Amino acid sequence: MKCPDTQQWILLTMGAFNDRRTAELEAHAQGCPACRRELELARREHADLEAAHRLFERRHDAGRERLMAKLADAVVMDTASQSSGTSAPPVRRIPFFNNLKIGDFLMNLSVRRPGRIAVILAPAACIIAAIAVYSGMGDGRAFADAIARLREADTVACHVRMTMHALLEPAAGADVNQPGAAQITEKHEQTLVRDEQLYLSAAGGVRRDAFENDKPATTVYVAPNAVRTWIINHVDSTWQEFGDEATAAMPEELKDAMRDLVADRPMVELHFGGALDDTAQLIEGLRTLAGDADRPLGERRIDGVSATGYEIDGARVGFGPPLYSESDDNRAEVWIDLRQDLPVLIVLHFVSRVNAVAGMPINATYTVTTEYSHFQIDPPLAADWFDPVIPVGYSQKQDQVVKIAGSLNEVAFLEALRAFGEQAGRYPKSLETMDVMYEVSYLIGSMQARRLAATSKGEPTDNLPDHRAVGQAVQGLAYYTVLEAAGRRPEYFGTSVTPGDTAALLLRWTLEDGRTRVVYGDLRVDDVDAG
Numbered sequence: 227m228k229c230p231d232t233q234q235w236i237l238l239t240m241g242a243f244n245d246r247r248t249a250e251l252e253a254h255a256q257g258c259p260a261c262r263r264e265l266e267l268a269r270r271e272h273a274d275l276e277a278a279h280r281l282f283e284r285r286h287d288a289g290r291e292r293l294m295a296k297l298a299d300a301v302v303m304d305t306a307s308q309s310s311g312t313s314a315p316p317v318r319r320i321p322f323f324n325n326l327k328i329g330d331f332l333m334n335l336s337v338r339r340p341g342r343i344a345v346i347l348a349p350a351a352c353i354i355a356a357i358a359v360y361s362g363m364g365d366g367r368a369f370a371d372a373i374a375r376l377r378e379a380d381t382v383a384c385h386v387r388m389t390m391h392a393l394l395e396p397a398a399g400a401d402v403n404q405p406g407a408a409q410i411t412e413k414h415e416q417t418l419v420r421d422e423q424l425y426l427s428a429a430g431g432v433r434r435d436a437f438e439n440d441k442p443a444t445t446v447y448v449a450p451n452a453v454r455t456w457i458i459n460h461v462d463s464t465w466q467e468f469g470d471e472a473t474a475a476m477p478e479e480l481k482d483a484m485r486d487l488v489a490d491r492p493m494v495e496l497h498f499g500g501a502l503d504d505t506a507q508l509i510e511g512l513r514t515l516a517g518d519a520d521r522p523l524g525e526r527r528i529d530g531v532s533a534t535g536y537e538i539d540g541a542r543v544g545f546g547p548p549l550y551s552e553s554d555d556n557r558a559e560v561w562i563d564l565r566q567d568l569p570v571l572i573v574l575h576f577v578s579r580v581n582a583v584a585g586m587p588i589n590a591t592y593t594v595t596t597e598y599s600h601f602q603i604d605p606p607l608a609a610d611w612f613d614p615v616i617p618v619g620y621s622q623k624q625d626q627v628v629k630i631a632g633s634l635n636e637v638a639f640l641e642a643l644r645a646f647g648e649q650a651g652r653y654p655k656s657l658e659t660m661d662v663m664y665e666v667s668y669l670i671g672s673m674q675a676r677r678l679a680a681t682s683k684g685e686p687t688d689n690l691p692d693h694r695a696v697g698q699a700v701q702g703l704a705y706y707t708v709l710e711a712a713g714r715r716p717e718y719f720g721t722s723v724t725p726g727d728t729a730a731l732l733l734r735w736t737l738e739d740g741r742t743r744v745v746y747g748d749l750r751v752d753d754v755d756a757g
Contacts, residue, residue, distance in 0.1 A: 638702030
């Protein structure tokens with residue numbers, strides 16, 4: 227194998243890799259003198275950091291005790307109200323949460339930057355959210371202790387593995403002559419494995435090192451309080467940097483639409499992020515996940531630890547219609563080491579089945595499993611570990627959120643309709659937010675399926691449309707939501723209009739001066755006087 231860089235040896239000393247990767251690195255070090263010296267140096271530095279961390283901890287024990295006293299009082303009050311079945315006076319959580327360390331940090335990451343930042347930090351949010359599901363499973367106090375351990379920590383690290391499997395099969399009864407149809411005549415499968423090491427620090431921020439199929443994919447840095455984010459893409463050697471300007475450029479109408487999309491779906495709120503306005507709302511969202519487990523999973527040894535597990539039906543944690551297909555396979559698992567009051571393993575699993583994707587002759591089944599494991603509480607992390615490092619030769623690209631938000635106008639709207647019509651041979655059936663998400667997803671999926679089918683048969687793909695370019699073009703469909711929120715009363719007739727129809731009315735909405743703007747099937751635009 228190629229000699230790993232210094233960062234890999236540092237991660238090894240921190241226990242950041244799974245057993246297979248650890249064994250590979252250790253075996254390589256045994257046979258490579260240069261790498262063995264790198265590993266020895268990393269271990270010495272690691273030991274020095276641990277010693278410094280212990281000294282720091284001893285100097286702050288008194289302060290920590292005062293913080294934990296505040297936490298214990300609040301937890302006892304809240305637990306008592308749940309166990310007694312009575313309504314205790316509401317606990318105002320914001321003041322004492324503001325005094326906490328990593329817990330407050332995780333909470334605020336998701337809510338201070340609605341939209342993009344919270345989506346980037348979804349793994350961190352899910353750690354807390356999935357544990358919150360466990361809060362009603364028997365011993366409420368034990369669960370409160372587990373959360374307290376996480377909130378007490380200055381630093382937290384864990385391993386995240388996401389496995390995505392796509393199965394594409396021929397579908398009967400679809401229009402195979404439709405423009406853009408993928409001619410799938412046999413079953414095709416593809417699996418993508420994404421490994422990620424997640425680091426969180428109250429002082430340093432967040433760092434995420436992701437690998438896809440054992441190859442570096444992305445490195446994400448998030449500054450404390452999410453004031454700045456850097457995404458480094460190792461696949462295409464590019465990087466992005468953004469902050470408040472991402473959400474500032476997004477129309478309020480679009481933010482409102484995203485809030486409506488995930489309303490009353492706490493786990494999904496944590497994935498999308500845009501529905502949360504403040505810390506108190508987030509905490510209440512997590513509390514709604516609490517309840518009895520649907521079924522116990524017994525005990526099993528995980529990474530040498532005896533853990534107790536529980537399973538929760540996917541629909542109860544948000545993995546159900548309309549965002550996900552209804553399936554008995556959708557579930558969440560939470561495994562806790564009750565002796566140490568720490569999470570051992572959290573599993574989120576859902577299946578999405580789509581028949582006749584976007585009218586194409588394809589049935590698709592997508593299975594996604596995300597596992598959070600190898601939790602480390604208070605690992606010694608140097609301050610510069612969270613400082614963004616841009617590799618030499620990487621080029622900066624514009625933040626897509628700013629780019630898309632700035633292009634939500636009528637021109638982009640009409641271009642999106644044109645692009646969709648060219649690829650699907652029809653206009654979208656609806657322009658409502660949820661419907662557009664599904665329509666675009668299916669359209670892009672069918673284009674990817676055509677490319678996958680051609681690749682598996684050894685056929686050329688140069689003449690196939692680029693799904694990424696089409697995906698960017700159809701993002702302008704979101705302008706319909708802006709028109710709705712602005713009170714322009716848009717009406718859409720796409721189900722009965724075909725692309726190129728010069729006489730049929732496709733769209734109309736009211737202008738500020740009272741006139742009506744109309745769009746025909748050939749995307750010709752005209753303004754009609756009131757009355």
